Amino acid sequence: LAKTTQPISMDSYEGQEVNITCSHNNIATNDYITWYQQFPSQGPRFIIQGYKTKVTNEVASLFIPADRKSSTLSLPRVSLSDTAVYYCLVGGTGGFKTIFGAGTRLFVKA
Amino acid sequence: NAGVTQTPKFRVLKTGQSMTLLCAQDMNHEYMYWYRQDPGMGLRLIHYSVGEGTTAKGEVPDGYNVSRLKKQNFLLGLESAAPSQTSVYFCASSFPTGGTDTQYFGPGTRLTVL
Numbered sequence: 167l168a169k170t171t172q173p174i175s176m177d178s179y180e181g182q183e184v185n186i187t188c189s190h191n192n193i194a195t196n197d198y199i200t201w202y203q204q205f206p207s208q209g210p211r212f213i214i215q216g217y218k219t220k221v222t223n224e225v226a227s228l229f230i231p232a233d234r235k236s237s238t239l240s241l242p243r244v245s246l247s248d249t250a251v252y253y254c255l256v257g258g259t260g261g262f263k264t265i266f267g268a269g270t271r272l273f274v275k276a
Numbered sequence: 277n278a279g280v281t282q283t284p285k286f287r288v289l290k291t292g293q294s295m296t297l298l299c300a301q302d303m304n305h306e307y308m309y310w311y312r313q314d315p316g317m318g319l320r321l322i323h324y325s326v327g328e329g330t331t332a333k334g335e336v337p338d339g340y341n342v343s344r345l346k347k348q349n350f351l352l353g354l355e356s357a358a359p360s361q362t363s364v365y366f367c368a369s370s371f372p373t374g375g376t377d378t379q380y381f382g383p384g385t386r387l388t389v390l
Contacts, residue, residue, distance in 0.1 A: 198376040209280075209366045209381025210319070253318065259372040262309070262334060266318035 168192045168256040168265075175271040184241045186270050188254030191235050199230060199237045202253045204269070210253060214239070241272075249274045278302055280382035282367050288388045289357045297352040297385050299367030307370045307377065308350040309334070310342060312363040313384075319366060325350055357389045 171189040178184045190199070198217050202210035214221055216228040216237070227240040241248055251271050257264030283298040299308065306327050311319040321334030323342040331342045339361060341353045350369075354361060365385045370377040 200376070200378070202379075207384070209368070209384055210379070211381065212378045215376065215378065257376075259377055262321060262324045262332065265335075266311070266320070268316075268318045 168194060168197055170254045170256055170267050172254050172267060172270045174268065177273050177275065178244055179275050180245055181243050184244050184272060186239045186252055187236055189236045190256045193234050193256050196258050197256050198258065199228065200255045201228065201239045202255065204251045204253065244274045246274050246276060248272065280367055280369055280380050282382040282385050284385060285383065286386050288390065290390050291358060293357050294355050295357065297365055299350045299382060301348055301369040303369060303380065305369035305371045307372065308344065309368045309379065310350065310352045311366045311368065312336065313366060314363050359389045361387065362389045363387060
């Protein structure tokens with residue numbers, strides 16, 4: 167199982183772009199990179215997933231360099247409601263092939 | 277479409293008591309999971325199932341048992357609760373496609389063992 171390393175916490179202000187980088191040196195050839203968001207007292211929620219290069223959806227962008235040993239979640243113009251814990255997971259089919267680390271606590275200030 | 281639901285939402289047990297947590301999903305997902313989350317920490321996988329009638333151990337299975345008699349339900353049992361099992365329990369389900377899958381989580385069950 168590939169382990170990931172993320173910053174423990176980050177602070178930002180409303181309207182700024184936030185980039186959270188995840189290191190996953192032992193990523194396997196068939197592994198995907200998935201990011202989840204968790205608000206207090208709720209279960210995690212899927213944000214974005216990718217295999218290589220760049221993926222963008224209505225919520226975020228995911229940047230993956232060619233060597234795939236890291237990835238960066240980019241949240242454009244954050245708001246107070248983006249305050250949450252963000253988890254980076256690396257693995258293949260099945261949640262039993264991935265590990266939830268401690269995540270990154272993002273605090274957005276007014 | 278309710279997604280993933282968990283019953284109960286809160287429970288307080290005394291040491292040694294038993295209980296069963298119920299997880300139900302209406303998305304026809306093959307895979308289901310039980311996690312626990314302790315304060316300030318990430319989720320740890322307790323048990324999982326890749327299909328009806330099958331279960332397997334995850335990272336922290338001791339003290340728990342599971343059953344998946346129906347595809348849509350995944351039960352987590354505590355036979356003799358201990359204070360160390362005080363935690364928030366999350367159930368999730370997923371459907372594998374194209375080499376990966378996305379987990380859908382329930383709202384959680386907050387369990388306190390006195």
